[in-house]
Amino acid sequence: MEMIADAVSWVFIVLGCFFILVGTIGLLRMPDVYTRMHSASIIDTLGATLLIIGFIIQAGFTLVSLKLWFVLALFFFFGPVASHALAQAALYAGIDPVLSEDRRNRELPAAGDNSESSSADKSEAPNS
Amino acid sequence: MRSIVLAAALLAFWLILSGHYTSFLLAMGVLSVILVVLAANRMHIIDDEGEPVELLAAAPSYWLWLYIEIAKSAWSVTKLVLDPRLPISPTFTKIRASQKTAAGKATYANSITLTPGTITTGVEGDVFTVHAIVKEGADDLEAGGMDKRVSQFEGTA
Numbered sequence: 001m002e003m004i005a006d007a008v009s010w011v012f013i014v015l016g017c018f019f020i021l022v023g024t025i026g027l028l029r030m031p032d033v034y035t036r037m038h039s040a041s042i043i044d045t046l047g048a049t050l051l052i053i054g055f056i057i058q059a060g061f062t063l064v065s066l067k068l069w070f071v072l073a074l075f076f077f078f079g080p081v082a083s084h085a086l087a088q089a090a091l092y093a094g095i096d097p098v099l100s101e102d103r104r105n106r107e108l109p110a111a112g113d114n115s116e117s118s119s120a121d122k123s124e125a126p127n128s
Numbered sequence: 129m130r131s132i133v134l135a136a137a138l139l140a141f142w143l144i145l146s147g148h149y150t151s152f153l154l155a156m157g158v159l160s161v162i163l164v165v166l167a168a169n170r171m172h173i174i175d176d177e178g179e180p181v182e183l184l185a186a187a188p189s190y191w192l193w194l195y196i197e198i199a200k201s202a203w204s205v206t207k208l209v210l211d212p213r214l215p216i217s218p219t220f221t222k223i224r225a226s227q228k229t230a231a232g233k234a235t236y237a238n239s240i241t242l243t244p245g246t247i248t249t250g251v252e253g254d255v256f257t258v259h260a261i262v263k264e265g266a267d268d269l270e271a272g273g274m275d276k277r278v279s280q281f282e283g284t285a
Contacts, residue, residue, distance in 0.1 A: 019202065019206065022206045022209050022210065023209075025209055025210070026205070026208075026209035029209060029214055030214075030216070031216075032218075034218065034247070034249075034259050035216060035218055035261055037247055038205060038244055038245050038246075038247065038261040039205065039209055039244075041202075041205075041241075041242070041243075041244040041245075041247075042202045042205055042206060042209075042244050045198045045202055045242060045243075045244060046198065046199060046202040046203075046244070049195075063144065063147050066144050067144060067145065070141075070144065070145075076242065077238075079241075079242065080237075080238040080239075080241035080242050080248075081238070083241045083247055084237070084238075084241055084247070084248055084249070087247050087248075087249040087259065088249055088250060091249055091250070097218060097220065097259065098218055099218050099219065099220060100216075100217040100218055100219065100263065101217065101218075101219045101220075101263060101266075102219070102220050103219060103220060103221040103222065103266065104220045104221065104222055104257060106221065106222060108222060108223075108224050108255065109224065
C-alpha cells in the first residue's frame with residue numbers, strides 16, 4: 001500500500017516537474033512580456049497542481065494535506081489576479097506587445113440587453 | 129445568513145491552519161472570527177459580490193469543467209514551447225461578456241486568465257481586452273463557448 005502511494009505520488013511529482021520545466025523553457029524562449037506570461041501560466045496551473053497532488057498523496061490524510069489544498073486554492077484564486085495586474089501594468093507602462101494580429105478595434109457583436117456598440121472604438125491602446 | 133457562512137468558513141480556516149487545539153487558542157480563534165465578522169459587517173463588504181455563497185453549489189462542476197479546459201490548453205501551450213519553430217501568433221482582441229453580476233464577470237475574466245494561452249488584460253464594463261498567444265485562442269474566445277458556460281454557472285444562483 002505504502003509502495004503504491006509512493007509510486008503514484010512520484011508519478012505526479014515528476015509530471016509536475018516536467019510542466020514546470022516546460023514553463024521555464026518557454027519563459028526563456030518567448031519574445032516579450034505578454035507571451036512569457038502565457039508560458040508562466042503553465043507553471044502555476046498544471047505544474048503546481050500535479051506537484052501539490054503528489055505532495056498530498058505523500059502526506060496522506062493529515063492536517064498537512066489539508067493545508068496543501070489551501071495552497072492550491074490560493075494559486076487558483078490569486079494567480080489570475082496577479083497575472084491581470086502584471087499585464088495591465090505592462091500595458092500602462094507602454095510596453096508594445098509583439099503581435100501578429102491586433103483585433104482590439106474590431107466591431108463587437110451587440111450585447112443581449114444593453115447594446116453599447118459605441119464602446120467598440122475606444123480601445124486601450126498601450127502607446128497612446 | 130452570509131455572516132454565519134463567513135464565520136463558519138473563517139473558523140474552519142483557523143482550525144486547519146492552527147493545528148493546536150488547546151482551549152486558549154480555540155478561544156482566541158473564536159474571538160478573532162467574531163471581530164473579523166463584525167468589522168466586515170461595518171465595512172458593508174458582506175454582499176453578493178464579496179461573498180457569492182449562491183454560486184457555491186454549482187462551483188464544483190464548474191471548477192471541474194474549467195480544470196479540464198486548463199489542462200487542454202496547458203498541453204497545447206506546452207507543445208508550442210517545445211516546438212523548435214516556436215509557432216506563436218500573438219493576438220490582442222476584444223470580447224463581450226454576457227454575465228450580469230460582478231461576481232460572474234470576475235469569474236469569466238479570471239477563468240480566461242487561468243487558462244494558459246489567454247490573459248485578460250483589461251475590463252471595461254462588459255468588454256474584456258484579451259491577449260492570446262495563438263490566433264486560434266482568440267478565435268475560440270470570440271466564438272463565446274466559455275462565456276456561455278460561465279453565464280450558465282452564474283444563472284444557477
